[in-house]
Amino acid sequence: MPKDVITQRSVDYNQWYLDIVREADLAEVAEVVRGCIVVKAHGWAIWELMQRALDDRIKATGHSNVQFPLLIPKSFIMKEAEHVEGFAPEVAEVTRAGGEELAEPYVIRPTSETIIGYFYSKWIRSYRDLPLLYNQWANVMRWEMRTRPFLRTAEFWWQEGHTAHATEAEAEEETLRILHEVYADFVEREMAVPVIRGLKTEKEKFPGALRSYCIEAMMQDGRALQAGTSHNLGQNFARAFDITFTDQNNTIQYAWTTSWGVSTRLIGALIMTHSDDEGLVLPPRLAPIQVVVVPIYKNDEERSTVMAAVARMTAAWKGRLRFKVDDRDNYSPGYKFNEWELKGVPVRIEIGPKDVAKETVALARRDIPGKAGKSFVPQAGLTERIEALLEEMQTTLFQRALAFREAHTADVTTYDELKEQVERGFARAFWAGDTTDEKRIQEETRATIRCIPLEQPGTVGRCIYTGRETDRQVIFARAY
RNA sequence: CGGGGCGUGGCUCAGCCUGGUAGAGCACCGCGUUUGGGACGCGGGGGUCGUGGGUUCAAAUCCCUCCGCCCCGACCA
The missing domain is CATH 3.40.50.800 (Anticodon-binding domain)
Structure with a gap:
């Protein structure tokens, strides 16, 4: 029998997760830097395989890699109203450098829409300059209150794609192409993690976005994990950063931009989807040693x-x-x-x-x-x-995770059923409520609307909360 | 950030209540025997007890500060 180094999932799921991260030698809490981790050799090797598979898909869909500065002038963050509100509380600032107080502080990037927006406004003059399809692999920092290795750390590693387009339709097409051809394809085929593709509600969307799409996965404790997001930013950032171009009719127009990202959080998803009480279980395609x-x-x-x-x-x-x-x-x-x-x-x-x-x-x-x-x-x-x-195992892991998700997903028609179901998994329900209703449900059940699935039943039912008739179903779950 | 728990060799922890100068198991090093599901014997090295301050003749132990970790919330990729 193995030594008792891993807490059984049935005893304490959260402790089990931390035990796996330690025993598989994936990462270690960097106790000298608040909320940060050291990604160890085995963990980083997995990330490198993920990067390669993602990067191939990003390139195959026409994007190029670039690299922007780590530091962003503080004033940039303040330019887009919702963006400020969303990110200001969690940015780290650099106020001194070279032994002197800086005239304007920098923030360490929490995400790069703003500084990229600034340069896009310089680079884009004509409709002929569009679309601009760039991606960067970077580390970012968000001063989160509560951290957990991979799932939420102050510094994390990710890719962030940033594109600019001439029309709303093209931007929407880009946002969805990334969701399907890059993210869902990668997560399901390489990670063997089944996902639900959907749209975020107003309450859950990215600060400053017009619409946020996402892929949501179910962990072995029935909780949801957002595995990737793709945002249609509309003209919000273009207006804030003056990203304009002259169209075919010699008229000046604001560009339509998108942004999209997946992070090292995916390593957490990988662990919590497949691993067991004996340790880590890796899908063969992402195993550094097969x-x-x-x-x-x-x-x-x-x-x-x-x-x-x-x-x-x-x-x-x-x-x-x-x-x-x-x-x-x-x-x-x-x-x-x-x-x-x-x-x-x-x-x-x-x-x-x-x-x-x-x-x-x-x-x-x-x-x-x-x-x-x-x-x-x-x-x-x-x-x-x-x-x-190895091929068979890749398929088996996916099928097993899919079967688990199906077994822990239920259609609910009453609020009591919803409360009960989110204790064990996903609750699918008709929904016609607003942001206020959603907040109230979160307070009462600790569950949120994870997404409005792109795949809808096409039938009509009564909203779980307001009782109004609607054809829209949503997924409720407790989330990481 | 609010509530709770906790920081003692690399790891897990005992010692703290009732102050008197630090221990165990595992890990590590050496030698020998071993090796088909976490081997064993003998010998050895390693800790200013998270940090800074206070009380005291004396602090791991009592008091305060800060830092960090874990759990439950709120926030979030």
Whole structure:
């Protein structure tokens, strides 16, 4: 039995999450910098794989990467009314530099719409300059009151896309393209996390946006996690930063802008969707190590026999699988099994003298923990077998998460049912209320409207709160 | 930011109530035996007790400040 290093999910879900982050060596709270974390090697390796898959999609949809300054003049943040209200309380300021008080303080970017808006106004003159399709990979800082590794940290890493368009329709098209082709596609195919695509309500939208779209995922405790957002900013930021262009009719127009982002919070989503009481579980596509080999031997003679077999076996893997041979002498095989399970390596190959003699290996799959997921298979055809298994695991993890979400989602028709359902998962309900109603529900149930799903039933029902007839359904849930 | 809990070797914690100069297990280092689900024996190193101040002959222990962490709220990617 593994040592008791991870709190069981059923005992304390939040403690379980923190235990996974620690034991899988993903990150550590940076106790000398409030609310910040150190992303450790294994955690960052996962993020790099995420970045690559996202960046490919961002480029494939026509965007280029750029890099803007970390610091933003404080006055910039103050220019868009809703934006100020939304972000002013949580920005960190730089007031001194070079040993002197600054004439105007800078803020450390909480997001970059404002400074990017300033430059876009310089760069855009004509409709021929549009669309402008840029993205940046950056760290940002928001002085959050309560932090949790990956889910909410003062400093976090993300990508933020910022585009400008000639028409409202083009901006809307861009906002939705990102939602579907970049975010939902990435999260479902690479992370194996099913999402609900939807529109945010007025209460929940991005400060300064016309409309915010999002993808929402369900964690294993039934709570919702916003996994990505894509905003149609309308002409709000264009007006604040004077982003104008001359159109075909020689008329000056404000541009239509968008912004969209996903962050290292996705690592938290990954953990809370797939992992179990034995440790981290990673979808094969995002596993820094997909296969680990644990050689087993009792003496030097056995060692050389086994290691020779390992070398023959892994020669075929180069360029096909991300693998590691754990040949450390100072740990027992049992120790290694547990360590790689904690770190979420999808496939483990064990090979000892008996296997060499029989031309077999022991193969263990992480999505089925313990002995149940272990089998003895021939060395012949092993590479293909592993590749097929990784594909299968990727699908299994997605299907499992989808089944979980479906089992924890229910249509509710009364307010009492809603209260009960948000304790265990998503509540789907007809909705015709306003922001005031929404706030009241949040106070009473701690649940919020996560989104208005893009996919609607096309039927009519009575609003869960106001009783008015409506054709609009929403998802209520408690959120991270 | 409001309410609650807590900071003692790397980690988990005991000691604090009732002041008298710091311990355990795990981890680490050395040697030997081990190795198919977290091995064992012997020996060894490591802590100005979160920070700053106060009370006292004497503070891990009592009082105050600040910092940080965890839980529950409000806010949020």
